[in-house]
Amino acid sequence: MKSLTHLERLEAESIHIMREVAAEAEKPVMLYSVGKDSAAMLHVARKAFYPSPPPFPLLHVDTTWKFQAMYELRERAAREAGMELLVHQNPEAKARGINPFDHGSLHTDLWKTEGLKQALDHYGFDAAFGGARRDEEKSRAKERIFSFRSANHRWDPKNQRPELWRLYNTRKNKGESIRVFPMSNWTELDIWQYIHVEGIEIVPLYFSAPRPTVERDGLLLMVDDERFRFRDGEQVEERWIRFRTLGCYPLTGAVESRAQTLPEVIQEMLLTTTSERQGRAIDHDQSASMEKKKQEGYF
Amino acid sequence: MSAPAEPVYRTEALIAEDIDAYLEQHQHKTMLRFITCGSVDDGKSTLIGRLLYDSKMIFEDQLASLEADSKRVGTQGEAIDFALLVDGLAAEREQGITIDVAYRFFATEARKFIVADTPGHEQYTRNMVTGASTAQLAVILIDARKGILTQTRRHSYLAKLVGIRHVLLAINKMDLVDYQQSVFDEIVADYRAFAQQIGIEDFVAVPVSGLMGDNIITLSEATPWYQGPTLLHHLETVEIDEQLLAAQPFRMPVQWVNRPNLDFRGFSGQIVSGTVRPGDAVKVQPGAQGSTIARVVTLDGDLDAAHAGQSVTLTLNDEIDCSRGQVITAAEQPVEVADQFEATLVWMAEEPMLPGRTYLMKIGTNLLTATVTSQKYQININSLAHEPGKTLELNGIGVCNIATDRAIPFEAYEQTPDLGGFILIDRFTNATIGAGMIHFALRRSHNLPWQHIEVDRAAHAAMKQQQPRLVWLTGLPAAGKSTIANLVEKKLHALGRHTFLLDGRNVRHGLSQDLGFTKADRVENIRRVGAVARLMTDAGLIVICAFISPFRSEREQVRQLMPEGEFIEVFIDTPLSVAEARDPEGLYQRARAGELKNLTGVDSPYEPPEHPELHIDTTALSAEEAADQIVAHCLN
Numbered sequence: 046m047k048s049l050t051h052l053e054r055l056e057a058e059s060i061h062i063m064r065e066v067a068a069e070a071e072k073p074v075m076l077y078s079v080g081k082d083s084a085a086m087l088h089v090a091r092k093a094f095y096p097s098p099p100p101f102p103l104l105h106v107d108t109t110w111k112f113q114a115m116y117e118l119r120e121r122a123a124r125e126a127g128m129e130l131l132v133h134q135n136p137e138a139k140a141r142g143i144n145p146f147d148h149g150s151l152h153t154d155l156w157k158t159e160g161l162k163q164a165l166d167h168y169g170f171d172a173a174f175g176g177a178r179r180d181e182e183k184s185r186a187k188e189r190i191f192s193f194r195s196a197n198h199r200w201d202p203k204n205q206r207p208e209l210w211r212l213y214n215t216r217k218n219k220g221e222s223i224r225v226f227p228m229s230n231w232t233e234l235d236i237w238q239y240i241h242v243e244g245i246e247i248v249p250l251y252f253s254a255p256r257p258t259v260e261r262d263g264l265l266l267m268v269d270d271e272r273f274r275f276r277d278g279e280q281v282e283e284r285w286i287r288f289r290t291l292g293c294y295p296l297t298g299a300v301e302s303r304a305q306t307l308p309e310v311i312q313e314m315l316l317t318t319t320s321e322r323q324g325r326a327i328d329h330d331q332s333a334s335m336e337k338k339k340q341e342g343y344f
Numbered sequence: 345m346s347a348p349a350e351p352v353y354r355t356e357a358l359i360a361e362d363i364d365a366y367l368e369q370h371q372h373k374t375m376l377r378f379i380t381c382g383s384v385d386d387g388k389s390t391l392i393g394r395l396l397y398d399s400k401m402i403f404e405d406q407l408a409s410l411e412a413d414s415k416r417v418g419t420q421g422e423a424i425d426f427a428l429l430v431d432g433l434a435a436e437r438e439q440g441i442t443i444d445v446a447y448r449f450f451a452t453e454a455r456k457f458i459v460a461d462t463p464g465h466e467q468y469t470r471n472m473v474t475g476a477s478t479a480q481l482a483v484i485l486i487d488a489r490k491g492i493l494t495q496t497r498r499h500s501y502l503a504k505l506v507g508i509r510h511v512l513l514a515i516n517k518m519d520l521v522d523y524q525q526s527v528f529d530e531i532v533a534d535y536r537a538f539a540q541q542i543g544i545e546d547f548v549a550v551p552v553s554g555l556m557g558d559n560i561i562t563l564s565e566a567t568p569w570y571q572g573p574t575l576l577h578h579l580e581t582v583e584i585d586e587q588l589l590a591a592q593p594f595r596m597p598v599q600w601v602n603r604p605n606l607d608f609r610g611f612s613g614q615i616v617s618g619t620v621r622p623g624d625a626v627k628v629q630p631g632a633q634g635s636t637i638a639r640v641v642t643l644d645g646d647l648d649a650a651h652a653g654q655s656v657t658l659t660l661n662d663e664i665d666c667s668r669g670q671v672i673t674a675a676e677q678p679v680e681v682a683d684q685f686e687a688t689l690v691w692m693a694e695e696p697m698l699p700g701r702t703y704l705m706k707i708g709t710n711l712l713t714a715t716v717t718s719q720k721y722q723i724n725i726n727s728l729a730h731e732p733g734k735t736l737e738l739n740g741i742g743v744c745n746i747a748t749d750r751a752i753p754f755e756a757y758e759q760t761p762d763l764g765g766f767i768l769i770d771r772f773t774n775a776t777i778g779a780g781m782i783h784f785a786l787r788r789s790h791n792l793p794w795q796h797i798e799v800d801r802a803a804h805a806a807m808k809q810q811q812p813r814l815v816w817l818t819g820l821p822a823a824g825k826s827t828i829a830n831l832v833e834k835k836l837h838a839l840g841r842h843t844f845l846l847d848g849r850n851v852r853h854g855l856s857q858d859l860g861f862t863k864a865d866r867v868e869n870i871r872r873v874g875a876v877a878r879l880m881t882d883a884g885l886i887v888i889c890a891f892i893s894p895f896r897s898e899r900e901q902v903r904q905l906m907p908e909g910e911f912i913e914v915f916i917d918t919p920l921s922v923a924e925a926r927d928p929e930g931l932y933q934r935a936r937a938g939e940l941k942n943l944t945g946v947d948s949p950y951e952p953p954e955h956p957e958l959h960i961d962t963t964a965l966s967a968e969e970a971a972d973q974i975v976a977h978c979l980n
Binding site for chain 2: 048049050051053054055057058061064065067068069091093094095096098179180186187207209214216217218229230234235238241242308311312316
């Protein structure tokens with residue numbers, strides 16, 4: 046018998062994790078951000094439960110500021126998986142008109158961090174799958190696959206349960222919830238390779254095309270709709286760009302590229318040397334900022 | 345010294361010229377998980393940082409922050425401090441130490457690697473066992489200047505304990521001993537003698553310098569006398585355990601029953617050993633039912649065969665009972681089923697392991713309750729000596745007998761780790777507090793089936809014309825438990841009820857005369873009293889128990905012994921100051937004077953009931969009134 050390849054082993058492990066949650070959690074949900082990691086995770090979920098549809102809904106914590114192309118893929122992906130799609134928009138952020146142009150980090154706090162807490166509390170989900178990986182960032186290298194959050198959604202890095210073999214302790218105290226990261230052991234390259242091998246549909250923004258852009262504070266921003274606010278002297282310029290990561294369009298930096306196919310994207314990724322999160326404005330403040338965000342409940 | 349800047353593992357040429365060929369190659373990589381063991385000074389983080397750096401897993405922006413950090417807090421002067429790449433959380437970084445298990449990833453042309461990195465101090469046993477539980481190889485670091493230390497023995501023993509078959513001895517800091525062959529040879533000879541002693545059959549030793557990069561990726565010119573593989577070459581070529589597991593008989597624990605509609609009933613799980621094909625005869629355990637495999641179902645189509653490590657869904661040709669917790673096995677070679685085991689236990693919580701206390705156990709896809717019935721001995725992790733001891737403290741390792749509440753399918757850990765490894769969970773905090781590895785099943789009285797008795801508890805109770813009850817009074821010493829219990833029994837007796845009073849002090853003269861007042865002995869005392877009380881209720885009696893019984897866990901355990909509704913927990917609630925003021929026997933006075941140890945309320949904790957059936961506030965009620973309330977509840 047030939048050995049399983051690393052992708053086959055990663056997939057089998059992720060399937061095992063998802064089935065444990067389906068069997069032991071009372072009300073699980075899969076967080077779905079429409080990005081490539083979510084796409085890979087959703088694909089694994091379909092495999093885990095086939096021929097049944099995955100026995101939980103998808104939840105998109107929406108900020109209303111995602112790229113249009115993401116909204117277009119969202120419904121279709123859920124439908125093809127035979128899953129219910131729940132969309133949550135923080136009503137407070139909506140009422141206050143919170144946006145990435147005027148409110149800086151408050152935008153992320155309210156729409157994403159608060160929005161996620163609200164949605165989990167509202168539906169009473171006790172376990173939420175997320176697509177985070179340990180290779181993304183140093184503080185994630187120590188994150189468990191099953192990560193427990195207190196009733197107010199905080200993460201306590203000092204009080205994590207040891208995780209042995211493939212035995213996951215899914216027991217929780219009253220009010221606690223679990224974030225489950227079935228893709229913990231995948232790397233960015235593994236995700237891309239899997240999308241390539243399995244032919245998984247992803248948002249076209251990952252591939253290069255001529256798009257309307259503005260250069261601002263060292264980031265290349267895409268003018269995705271009429272809500273974009275120009276600063277004095279800023280001109281729309283058409284550039285060949287693509288995105289390495291997708292979030293709120295006014296906060297997500299593009300890279301100039303000619304990569305129009307998956308192999309070309311992977312090729313560029315391997316040959317260029319900038320790590321994934323750099324395209325997002327959230328991380329730049331201080332080197333331990335992600336860890337702080339996580340303690341506060343950001344996914 | 346080899347040049348680190350342009351390692352041979354940069355496959356840029358292939359990536360640039362033929363990405364499809366590269367992807368094809370990458371797709372067929374295998375995966376190896378390993379653990380690195382060493383203490384803070386062994387240069388472990390530096391070595392891992394070096395592997396990440398040389399295999400190009402560090403991106404430019406990370407490199408920039410690494411260079412800045414190296415100058416600010418690094419220990420290597422102007423040079424890059426690779427250790428900073430690996431030391432993770434902010435608080436840890438400031439202290440300059442890692443305190444948990446971290447996972448790192450890198451890949452070469454041949455393999456993807458997942459490295460579990462564990463720190464070298466305090467929580468060491470717990471963290472290393474956790475990291476090693478998913479590893480197939482252990483890299484054990486030795487400082488060439490120091491040779492084999494106590495911790496080297498500890499690391500090696502734990503690696504062996506968790507069943508790691510491959511050991512790579514990295515003799516590090518060779519640059520600081522002038523790359524002398526004699527130093528290397530001597531350490532290898534010492535280690536060989538030790539390894540044989542603990543049953544490590546084979547190991548590979550490599551002379552390296554994490555700082556300089558010698559023999560990590562390319563053979564170093566500084567060690568012309570060394571002819572073996574480089575560290576990375578060995579990691580890339582060592583045999584992967586799955587192939588061994590695939591050669592064993594078929595076993596798949598059922599995780600989830602897949603039932604999309606009435607026409608399909610599949611059993612989803614990950615194969616832990618062997619191979620399965622349509623037509624294979626299987627047995628579902630526990631149970632005697634057999635069938636044959638109809639289909640091996642996946643989203644990518646049905647498979648002709650599936651092997652150890654794959655997650656699949658199986659359908660059977662017969663409608664038989666099969667659900668989560670059962671194991672589908674090869675019909676000819678089924679697994680054992682038992683409820684008593686000998687196992688090695690590694691303790692992972694501040695709260696000590698107490699024989700007699702019930703814990704939750706997760707093994708395979710089973711979650712059940714289990715009790716450590718006795719501990720045979722503890723293992724001193726430094727000397728490896730067997731030492732006596734009833735309990736285990738944090739990071740303690742012991743060999744124990746364990747009883748489960750029902751028979752479960754299992755295999756020896758050494759044979760099939762997924763069917764012999766288990767975790768223990770605290771029933772109240774839900775924390776994972778221990779990990780164990782089954783050696784074998786015990787065949788003793790516990791394995792005997794219950795003897796059916798014709799005159800059963802209902803018959804006993806009917807003759808007495810009463811409902812059996814267990815009235816359990818708990819509270820601080822001198823709270824008034826014995827006084828109230830006495831009154832309760834007198835009142836019931838006067839009403840013509842058949843009763844018996846078990847008093848905390850009295851059982852100490854007989855049933856529990858061998859027990860003291862340590863935590864472990866208190867747990868055992870309550871276990872015995874619970875078992876006796878249960879027998880007395882089987883005889884139809886109303887049993888009244890007056891025990892401090894300070895721990896929720898044991899009171900809960902007694903409750904579990906009783907049929908629903910028969911256990912009446914009565915909290916005799918007397919504030920400590922009031923109990924201490926009464927102090928009829930001078931217990932508190934002696935404890936305060938330091939003459940009496942382990943008195944509940946003084947230097948031993950009391951956990952009040954959260955939801956007692958009755959809550960008696962003795963500052964508001966007289967003993968008579970309290971007894972009336974209890975009698976009323978009891979006869980209700």
